[in-house]
Amino acid sequence: MFNGIEKCVVFMWFPRLASDRVLRARPVDAPFALTLKQNNTERLYCLNTEAEALGLHRGMSCADARAFCPDLVSHPARPDLDAKFLSILRRWATRYCPWVGRQDGDGLVLDVTGSTHLWGGEEAMLADMRTRAARAGLTLRLGCAQTLGAAWALAHYGQDNAVTSAHSNALAALPVAALRLDERVVTALQRLGLRTIGDISATARAPLARRFGPELLLRLDQALGNFPEALAPEADPPHYGVRLSLPDPIGLVADVMGATARLLEPLCKKLMAHECGARHLTLTLRRVDQDSQQVELRLAAAMRDPVRILPLFERGVSEVDAGFGIDQMRLEASVIEPLPVEQIGATSELTSPEQLNDLITRIGTRIGLENVQRFLPADSHIPERSFIIAAAAYTSAEGGWASPRPRPLRLFPPEPIAGAGNRPPERFRWRRMALSTAQAMGPERIAPEWWLDDENWRSGVRDYWQVATRQGRRLWLYYTPQNPGWFVQGEFT
Structure with missing residues (x-):
């Protein structure tokens, strides 16, 4: 046990942080895994206990996993949301001590020196942590020691909720991977017969340093408390x-x-x-x-x-x-x-984008920012899909329309007109107006996007024409060869 003077560090490891986060919101009574694309291959990122019991593991390709387990339920992983969830857990862990930091993306390190007596001792404090984590649906492994390295080793490879001194023999039985070494170094040590921390401690230091470099001995000394390791508690975000x-x-x-x-x-x-x-x-x-x-x-x-x-x-x-x-x-x-x-320059003044943003804000305070909208280009050659409407406050006017032929500024749903043949009619009526064609440019054939089921384009390809009428109207007409007919869809201004 530790007294109030000696260092006391707790490491909280959440081995299924990502999957627990998703399953807390939507529980699944089946093998479940989160997938992440790595090197153009979908691989398992985090699994629940049912999936691990069937032999699935992290890094396994999704194709192989479904071959072993056809009933596997998968969901795309969101590492950004996992990081936010760990930040929430870090704030929760400050109930045990003010010094809490994140570690390795799925763990928390707590410097509980001088705080354990508030919970009735180390064992009572660890029991409270585990109870609260289980109540929240989180898988938690704990390690408590005098150094960060020893606490990390106990959480990952030791007996759960173990409380031990960094200088005791409890670390000697742990595998060499508990020293936070690179996987290649761990493999090389195992080939030499050095499989536990005790084996490394009993080996001469000079040959180990020559072969594996100073990192191996540094990690060993940090775990045993022979070399200090600074704890970096994470500060709370600034409050504005x-x-x-x-x-x-x-x-x-x-x-x-x-x-x-x-x-x-x-x-x-x-x-x-x-x-x-x-x-x-x-x-x-x-x-x-x-x-x-x-x-x-x-x-x-x-x-x-x-x-x-x-x-x-x-x-x-x-x-x-x-x-x-x-x-x-x-x-x-x-x-x-x-x-x-x-x-900025010495003579620079308020730029036009800033003036526009102020205007959008003033209008938005009256009608709502979502109701101030702008047109943005979209990646589609279909006229109706070449733009999207988005809130101006949450988008920027970037990009532009690129078209081999001019497009009308006014687009509306196709309106049928009377006409025969595959060339624009010389005379036609549109919106109760009698018009006659003075000049026609075209055709421009536009094919439907076959990967989308659009009811308006089921008639097939369209041949578009730019028609200038003698009455001054400049219209955008198209002809449908599969189902012969003429339509007006736009007007040039």
């Missing part, structure tokens, strides 16, 4: 929120805007220090009757300029009911995006 308490209640719009300007200054300085910008700001106004009102501002682009942000609050602040007065204000940036520093 500021508060202002007022000596006297205020209620005028000008006073609230002035106080908001005072809050924006330190908030934007903190955002600039971390090279971030705010996309969603929340201004909370607490009245003297303890009631609170919020003014939310959703920005079209990440910002950290208080001069540009302050006027955008004016409309929301003017609608606030101050009651008998406001005595406390709080401003928080709840949605943050990276905004790196950019090099």
